[in-house]
Amino acid sequence: xxxxxxxxxxxxxxxxxxxxxxxxxxxxxxxxxxxxxxxxxxxxxxxxxxxxxxxxxxxxxxxxxxxxxxxxxxxxxxxxxxxxxxxxxxxxxxxxxxxxxxxxxxxxxxxxxxxxxxxxxxxxxxxxxxxxxxxxxxxxxxxxxxxxxxxxxxxxxxxxxxxxxxxxxxxxxxxxxxxxxxxxxxxxxxxxxxxxxxxxxxxxxxxxxxxxxxxxxxxxxxxxxxxxxxxxxxxxxxxxxxxxxxxxxxxxxxxxxxxxxxxxxxxxxxxxxxxxxxxxxxxxxxxxxxxxxxxxxxxxxxxxxxxxxxxxxxxxxxxxxxxxxxxxxxxxxxxxxxxxxxxxxxxxxxxxxxxxxxxxxxxxxxxxxxxxxxx
Numbered sequence: 503x504x505x506x507x508x509x510x511x512x513x514x515x516x517x518x519x520x521x522x523x524x525x526x527x528x529x530x531x532x533x534x535x536x537x538x539x540x541x542x543x544x545x546x547x548x549x550x551x552x553x554x555x556x557x558x559x560x561x562x563x564x565x566x567x568x569x570x571x572x573x574x575x576x577x578x579x580x581x582x583x584x585x586x587x588x589x590x591x592x593x594x595x596x597x598x599x600x601x602x603x604x605x606x607x608x609x610x611x612x613x614x615x616x617x618x619x620x621x622x623x624x625x626x627x628x629x630x631x632x633x634x635x636x637x638x639x640x641x642x643x644x645x646x647x648x649x650x651x652x653x654x655x656x657x658x659x660x661x662x663x664x665x666x667x668x669x670x671x672x673x674x675x676x677x678x679x680x681x682x683x684x685x686x687x688x689x690x691x692x693x694x695x696x697x698x699x700x701x702x703x704x705x706x707x708x709x710x711x712x713x714x715x716x717x718x719x720x721x722x723x724x725x726x727x728x729x730x731x732x733x734x735x736x737x738x739x740x741x742x743x744x745x746x747x748x749x750x751x752x753x754x755x756x757x758x759x760x761x762x763x764x765x766x767x768x769x770x771x772x773x774x775x776x777x778x779x780x781x782x783x784x785x786x787x788x789x790x791x792x793x794x795x796x797x798x799x800x801x802x803x804x805x806x807x808x809x810x811x812x813x814x815x816x817x818x819x820x821x822x823x824x825x826x827x828x829x830x831x832x833x834x835x836x837x838x839x840x841x842x843x844x845x846x847x848x849x850x851x852x853x854x855x856x857x858x859x860x861x862x863x864x865x866x867x868x869x870x871x872x873x874x875x876x877x
Contacts, residue, residue, distance in 0.1 A: 503827040504534045506570025508563045509541040512577045514785035516544025516808035519574040519595065521816050522555035524823075529556035533827045538566045545812040567591075572831075574823055576815065577802060578605055589613040590849070592831050594823055596620055596635075599846050600747050600860040601774040606847065607861075613850040615831055615875075619819065620773075621744055621854060622844035629744060630840070631822065633680055634814035636769075638804040640684025640740065643767045644673065644692060646803070647736040650765045650789060650796050657796055658763030660735050663693025670694045674730050676722065676751050676776060677740035678705045681769050685738045690717045697730060727751055731760050739768040739776040747774035747860055754778050754792075762794035772801040832872055842868060849875060 505528055507520045518541050520528075525535045535557040539549055549559045560566050567573065567586035575595035579587065581604075587593065589612065597618040599606045609616050619631035629636075644662065651657035651671065664670035673689040675682045678700035689696045690713065698713075699722035700706055706719040713719075720726055731737060731752065737760075741748050748770040757779065768780040775781070779792050782801040789798050804811035822841060826834045835842040846854040851866040858865035 503830070504536065504569055504571045505823075505827060506566040506573045507535065507537040507541055507557075508566045508573065508575060508583075509538045510544075510576055510805075511563070511582070512580055512802060512805075515577055515802055515805045517576040517802075517805055517812045517815065518542045518545050518547065518808075519576050519816075520820075520823075521545075521812060522547055522551040522557075524816050524820050525552055525555040525557040527820060527824060528827060531824060531828055534558070536560050536566050536569045538563055545808040547812075572823075572827060574819075576805075576812075578602065579608075581608075584608045584612060587612040587614050590615065592617065592826065594619070594819070594826065596772075597846055598772045599854070599857040601772060603861050606852070606857060606863070609847045610850050610852070610863075614847070615845070615849065616847040617826070617831065617841070617844040618846045618854075619844070621846060621856075622822065622840050623744060624840050631815075631818050631844075632742075632744075634818050635804045635811065636680035636742075637684050638807065638811050638814060639769045640681035641688050642803050642807070643681070643685045643738045643740070643769055644689040644694070644736070646788075646798055646800075647673070647689075647738065647765050647767045648692065650798055651735060651763070653763075655789070655796070656763065656791060657765050658735055658761065662689065662736070670716075671735040672733055673697070673736045673738065674734040675699065675738045675740055676727070677742070677770075678702065678709055678719070679740065679742060681742070682738070682740035683709065685740055685769075686713060686717050689736070689738075690714050694736070697734075699726065699730070722751070728756060728759065731756055731764075734760070734764060736765045736767070737777075739766070739770050739780070741770050741776040742773060744856070747856075748776040750776060750778040752777040752779075757793040757795045760793075760795055763796065765796045765798060767798045769803065771799040775799065832875060835868075835872065848872070
């Protein structure tokens with residue numbers, strides 16, 4: 503198969519879909535890899551390293567899309583890429599269709615095969631291609647929150663861990679999954695007083711067993727959230743429903759009950775956000791203020807630490823990408839249920855329920871679409 507790796511062009515996105523080590527692995531299996539010039543620079547990988555690993559470096563993004571049968575990316579294509587996508591071309595990347603109506607319709611129109619990292623799902627319900635970036639984003643959330651609590655950045659002027667004689671900041675984490683767990687660990691490590699909320703009592707019991715004593719757990723419901731936000735200095739939204747929009751746990755009217763300068767970090771913003779007033783921002787302009795509350799809603803948080811993020815992501819995605827290349831997407835998805843669940847849009851048809859529900863589109867069965875594709 504011919505693999506294409508374009509340069510990411512989303513605002514301040516410095517990750518890359520494949521490392522030189524990944525190129526070498528594809529080459530070992532007999533596949534050709536084309537990488538756009540400077541695609542790896544942001545993550546610390548030079549064109550020369552890709553060439554030494556066996557890739558052919560092409561000058562433009564148009565060249566890469568024109569050559570490739572499978573595109574390996576990090577973030578969803580943006581509008582300028584839509585016309586480059588060919589019918590039947592396999593795109594393996596994060597899509598988050600449930601929060602992108604324009605993207606969904608564009609991929610339907612292009613009749614591409616869209617296999618989304620975020621909905622590849624193991625029988626255990628784990629999301630192996632989302633976990634590494636969730637770990638990065640979760641660990642970054644308290645770090646960014648601590649920064650924006652500083653007064654010059656319009657925060658409350660509070661040091662997250664406090665000092666002897668002065669109480670630490672209160673951090674509220676909504677969601678006890680991968681993101682929430684990592685966020686709680688880092689916030690606790692910085693010395694904050696942390697409350698983690700979730701609707702799974704089993705998960706809260708697990709956290710209670712291994713988290714340090716400055717982390718407490720609480721069942722998540724509207725009453726408890728409304729009470730907790732009154733004293734929280736930093737609130738981290740870490741709620742995920744795979745392939746679907748996140749629910750709004752904090753509504754606009756709740757902002758008025760928070761103290762001015764409170765910081766909200768919505769890690770779920772690329773799935774629609776779990777804070778009603780959040781909308782996607784960029785690393786260039788990461789925050790905005792509503793009702794004196796600082797909102798940090800960067801949709802690609804791990805892009806700020808691209809070296810770590812690229813290595814963590816490709817460690818997870820490469821075995822799946824090689825399987826797709828070796829077997830072709832249809833056979834790979836027949837053999838691997840986790841990969842099959844990654845299919846969202848195929849040949850102009852929506853095959854993932856969360857996406858169909860988000861935009862009121864008809865849902866086709868994966869099996870029927872795959873049968874049609876095989877004819």
